[in-house]
Amino acid sequence: MKILYGVQATGNGHITRARALLPALQQQGIAVDFLFSGRPKQQLFDMDMFGDYRWANGFTFSTANGKVQKLKTLSKLQPWQFYRDVSQLNLSSYDLVLTDFEPVSAWAAKRQGKLSVGLARQYSLRYPLAGKQSASWLKTAISCFAPATHLLGVHWQPAFPDLLPPLLTSVVAAQQTAKSNNQPPFILVYLPFEQTRRVINWLKQCPSWQFKLYAHVNELRTEENVTILPLSRTAFPVDLQQCSGVICNSGFGLCSEAMIAGKKLLVKPLQGQIEQAYNTYTLVKMGKADQFNQFTPEPLLNWLYKPAAEPYPLPDPASAIASWLKQGCTTPVSELAAAIWQQPN
Known part of the structure; x- marks a missing residue:
């Protein structure tokens, strides 16, 4: 065939x-x-x-x-x-x-x-x-x-x-690699539809937390509590398993991976994209994510202090x-x- x-x-x-x-x-x-x-x-x-x-x-x-x-x-x-x-x-x-x-x-x-x-x-x-x-x-x-x-x-x-x-791709290898990396706690961030500078400035308002931001950049750099990394299909899954939570747009794939891995979610739907509006509505209704619409510190801080999520296994x-x-x-x-x-x- x-x-x-x-x-x-x-x-x-x-x-x-x-x-x-x-x-x-x-x-x-x-x-x-x-x-x-x-x-x-x-x-x-x-x-x-x-x-x-x-x-x-x-x-x-x-x-x-x-x-x-x-x-x-x-x-x-x-x-x-x-x-x-x-x-x-x-x-x-x-x-x-x-x-x-x-x-x-x-x-x-x-x-x-x-x-x-x-x-x-x-x-x-x-x-x-x-x-x-x-x-x-x-x-x-x-x-x-x-x-x-x-x-x-x-x-x-x-x-x-x-x-x-x-x-979803198999997470076994990523889980094994993550277990061998004793990194300090951090939050994984992927917001490709937003201005990278705006996201960095927003995250820097919470200096007590460490963030890993994947973005359209050519090389790794660090600004205070934010590490900015180039897009990678090998490093990103490992960080997804290792992180304490995920901040992202409401794309179905990443939200699914985070839920299955037991990561708490903070999502910002892409405005005007109906799939992400439906995804956000469903995630909030299921109690699997919090939503934010503006880059203000309050929703970020409230979410950061929330407890960890439980894994959501799916066949x-x-x-x-x-x-x-x-x-x-x-x-x-x-x-x-x-x-x-x-x-x-």
């Missing part, structure tokens, strides 16, 4: 899912080619495991100061380039297209009548999660952006019959998903999801 795996690269959570699922696909003997879109190719990093992957422009949103910039987003759309990318993507050699909310591969599969599976957090937003009513237009918008024959949403609870647990769906794909997606999604949630954590 050979599949094309399209990955939306706007945020790192989609790529994290691909990293988690790829070994299970390979164990099933499935050959996988990747296509990434939504981020300039030169901004992708630590991509060796994906081999000679394809890249397309796709669609993404522009942000500034923690907010989606709607007009700038619209001005950067390249519909004719998107149409060319979809038209030129030949899927004749593939048995199936798997899309993590990646629109080029999704629309190419739809146009060519190819069996396709959508696996992404966004597909869960078709439902009123944690009691929050889904916007009336959202279900249609999600299906139009990246359509697929079968839709697999991911969520933190088995709230609806076709929702699966998060797909790993990777092997079951890979087996289901290999068998041609013949089992109903609801049966697949039910079997996964019944697995031991």
Whole structure:
């Protein structure tokens, strides 16, 4: 079996899912080619495991100061380039297209009548999660952006019959490395949509605590109680296991990893991004995170003094998903999801 795996690269959570699922696909003997879109190719990093992957422009949103910039987003759309990318993507050699909310591969599969599976957090937003009513237009918008024959949403609870647990990379190696590093307590910070200088100044208002801030910098440096580090897919998971808590935007992947690892969460949703609004609402409703919207010291201090969180174990769906794909997606999604949630954590 050979599949094309399209990955939306706007945020790192989609790529994290691909990293988690790829070994299970390979164990099933499935050959996988990747296509990434939504981020300039030169901004992708630590991509060796994906081999000679394809890249397309796709669609993404522009942000500034923690907010989606709607007009700038619209001005950067390249519909004719998107149409060319979809038209030129030949899927004749593939048995199936798997899309993590990646629109080029999704629309190419739809146009060519190819069996396709959508696996992404966004597909869960078709439902009123944690009691929050889904916007009336959202279900249609999600299906139009990246359509697929079968839709697999991911969520933190088995709230609806076709929702699966998060797909996350194995944390065993990171846990073992973290145990061998006797670091002083620190808070892990990742706020990529915010101004780095603003975040640093905010953290420095709490000099009694140590912070590790991962940001778009070229080399490590320290400012008082804040250590600023370049992005890394090897160092970051270790620090996630070692830290006392996590401050981040409301991206699904990192919040999932923090919850499973038993880290308390302080989240700032990206303003204007509906997925992060839903994620924040659900996390707060579940009692798994505190929310802040402004860089003032009060919410930070209140959260820092809160006790540690308990781990939130979830079953790993990777092997079951890979087996289901290999068998041609013949089992109903609801049966697949039910079997996964019944697995031991």
